[in-house]
Amino acid sequence: MRIVVASGKGGTGKTTVATGLALVMAQAGPPPLFLDCDVEAPNAHFFLKPALSRREDVNLLIPQVDLARCTFCGRCAEVCQYHAIAVLNRNVMVFPELCHGCGSCTLNCPERAITETPHVIGVLEAGQTPAGIDFARGLLNIGEPMASPVIRALKKWRTAAPGQTVIVDAPPGTSCPVVEAMHGADLALLVTEPTPFGLHDLRLAVELARHLSIPAAAIINRDGIGDDGVERFCREAGLPVLMRIPFDRELAAGLARGRPLPEISPAHRAQLGALAGRLLEEARA
């Protein structure tokens, strides 16, 4: 089973929930594979404390134009969906930070004047955590704008053993990187907070999950603040609320020190354990 923890709004507690779930699962049964796909700001390692022992660069293949063969016909610029290549009188400009590495320019060049050279945009890192969790994360290089290829590479790099549960910690938002992180999941756990902002982004996240045909459920964090808009929305949308985490100073202080939720609070360890048991049972059914 593949569970993606997503949210829409940032800072709702995705990583709190994802790492908490992974830890209780590792305690109760075979340890899961954990993928931190928030490659612009991965932070699950603060809670899971893996010993990162393997590394691999993530490359995009960027076009390089041989001006001796180029006839400046402009076909490459025409087929580029991302405007990453421009042809100007006797000059061709490539913008690596806009290139998605799709290869269209190379494929369509009538003079075969384009070759592709790897451009490093990020790194993948993996290792075991003390709890036995297979941990891997992607890290986008500073200044690089495209997170999706790093997430895609991470998902390919570390795959689950037969029967192994995968927990994916998604980036915030509902744009391409989130679509990439959610793609292929059996269940989306949408962590939200009971505020108008939380609700606004939860709606988007639910819409995205439905679009990708992924069953979704909600987890309400900072329960007790805000208003009842999220609760009402969940009822009306048929979105089960699987867990509520109160707005609590002790929890916040513990998380700020890098302590995972099940370690801070036995009550939440029990709740997460029950949730994990329920999810695994439903996956088997």
Place this chain on the structure above:
Amino acid sequence: MRIAVTASGSTLDAAPSPVFGRCPIFLFVDTDTMQVEAVNNNAGASSGGAGIQAAQFVADRGAQAIVSGSFGPNAYNTLSAAGVEMYTLAGRTVREVVENFKAGRLNRVTAPSRGR
């Protein structure tokens, strides 16, 4: 001389548009005859690389100079490579902008507006 001005309408009396890559319309003006060609900017709708696409378009259409409010790094580099001179807008209508250009009252742009 053929120059381009970023505009919000399709005549010389239209207001100039302060943005380059995502301006609504390019007005190509022959500074000798004041003849105008108005072209919608297709780059405005693209999700990324609008500045590059617009720069390529302006260069392909034979403009020797472009007048707009600001030019980002990608637009600036592309226009520079194409040999299109860049100038900063001054004037309430495109006609005024062109007159200012002809009188040498516009500032030449020599660096992108937003560095990295």
